[in-house]
Amino acid sequence: MNVEDQGEVKIKQEADIAMARRAIRDLATKLGFGVTETARIVTAASELSRNVFKYAGAGVMQWRALTNGENKGVELRFEDQGPGIADVNEAVREGYSTGGGLGMGLPGAKRLMDEMEIDSGIGKGTRVTVRKWRRR
Ligand SMILES: Nc1ncnc2c1ncn2[C@@H]1O[C@H](COP(=O)(O)OP(=O)(O)OP(=O)(O)O)[C@@H](O)[C@H]1O
Numbered sequence: 037m038n039v040e041d042q043g044e045v046k047i048k049q050e051a052d053i054a055m056a057r058r059a060i061r062d063l064a065t066k067l068g069f070g071v072t073e074t075a076r077i078v079t080a081a082s083e084l085s086r087n088v089f090k091y092a093g094a095g096v097m098q099w100r101a102l103t104n105g106e107n108k109g110v111e112l113r114f115e116d117q118g119p120g121i122a123d124v125n126e127a128v129r130e131g132y133s134t135g136g137g138l139g140m141g142l143p144g145a146k147r148l149m150d151e152m153e154i155d156s157g158i159g160k161g162t163r164v165t166v167r168k169w170r171r172r
């Protein structure tokens with residue numbers, strides 16, 4: 037697996053979520069993802085950056101363009117130093133929310149992407165990594 041390109045968008049205010057969405061839309065399009073796949077990736081990025089802003093107040097989205105042989109992919113990593121998640125298995129369940137939301141952000145992102153990893157704990161912040169591959 038090779039990293040072909042990478043960058044980041046800092047998430048500090050509401051408007052940065054739109055910046056993150058735009059950056060990922062451009063990236064996915066450039067990598068040759070179709071309209072539907074691009075929309076899925078953008079939706080996942082939107083939910084995960086919104087969580088960073090809502091629960092941690094600030095953080096960063098790091099993106100990477102990957103290649104694995106013939107396959108191209110995108111990796112997004114959302115990192116914050118916020119309160120962390122006590123029980124990650126609970127948090128990915130549909131309907132689980134401590135923020136008065138629908139509890140669909142994490143399970144939605146998991147469904148929309150090919151791979152998702154969450155590293156989080158109380159007092160150590162949260163890191164969510166998702167990947168999607170373009171098959172050909
Ligand atoms: N970055 C984060 N830092 C701390 N807790 C988080 C973070 N992201 C998610 N969580 C926790 O996981 C729960 C589930 O997140 P999820 O995005 O699925 O739902 P939600 O944000 O509560 O509602 P929705 O996204 O549907 O509006 C949150 O309610 C919160 O407790």
Ligand SMILES: [Mg+2]
Pocket residue numbers: 083086087137140141142
């Ligand atoms: Mg959410």
